[in-house]
Amino acid sequence: MNEFTDLILSPAAAKFISGFFAGVVVSIYALRFGLPAKTRIAIRERVRAASGAVRHAVHWHGHA
Amino acid sequence: MPGRTNGGWGDQSIDGIFTASYGCQKGELDQSIMGRGWRAALRSGIWLLAVFVGLYPVSHALHLRPTVHLIQLAEAANQKALFRDYFFVAVVLVTASFGNVLYCMVNVERLPSWAKALFVFTMLYYFYVLMYGVSRFAELAEITTPVELPELHDDLWFMGFAVAVTLLAELGISLTEKVEPSIVPAV
Numbered sequence: 001m002n003e004f005t006d007l008i009l010s011p012a013a014a015k016f017i018s019g020f021f022a023g024v025v026v027s028i029y030a031l032r033f034g035l036p037a038k039t040r041i042a043i044r045e046r047v048r049a050a051s052g053a054v055r056h057a058v059h060w061h062g063h064a
Numbered sequence: 065m066p067g068r069t070n071g072g073w074g075d076q077s078i079d080g081i082f083t084a085s086y087g088c089q090k091g092e093l094d095q096s097i098m099g100r101g102w103r104a105a106l107r108s109g110i111w112l113l114a115v116f117v118g119l120y121p122v123s124h125a126l127h128l129r130p131t132v133h134l135i136q137l138a139e140a141a142n143q144k145a146l147f148r149d150y151f152f153v154a155v156v157l158v159t160a161s162f163g164n165v166l167y168c169m170v171n172v173e174r175l176p177s178w179a180k181a182l183f184v185f186t187m188l189y190y191f192y193v194l195m196y197g198v199s200r201f202a203e204l205a206e207i208t209t210p211v212e213l214p215e216l217h218d219d220l221w222f223m224g225f226a227v228a229v230t231l232l233a234e235l236g237i238s239l240t241e242k243v244e245p246s247i248v249p250a251v
Contacts, residue, residue, distance in 0.1 A: 018225035
């Protein structure tokens, strides 16, 4: 546990984690403002369909 | 059949009701509200001011003016074992942005999906920055010699990413917040 804490609180890990989150934030902006509206809506529909399918599967698995 | 009372406004048209309520014409009201672009520029300006104010103590200690040459400033601070003061600017900026993001998440009724995603990731990241920032500051405060170059570079990358995320979060707030006009009924 202590070694893990030392690992994630090291400067090298901080650089890596910060880079990852900065990449995610820039990607969100790119998806929102860098894509044509049609493509963005198509992606959103696919995500909604996928999340709906997962929710449906979890729901029926819960009833089994 | 009795006619519609128009909400107690008699025979006035919608435009008339608008003028009576807001004290100006519709077009004038639209122009009086600051646009998103201006609000984003204003917020970015305040953010930039916060960066320079945060850098002032370390610049003062090094007998330098606040400058845009941030890498040289960091190296100079490191040579005099003052890198901890320089480093803490990122933590302060993240703390300020943390409050702004939280307030926006609570205050805005219907956030768009992209803003929700942005703010959730930002908040997760801010938790990490506060944890790492405070522990790293405590570590740096005990060091009396300059930080080694690889570690200094890692910390500068971390600071750069953290500060960039705060700016993007502030812009996200500007793009999603809704400013209602102050309604002063005409007497």
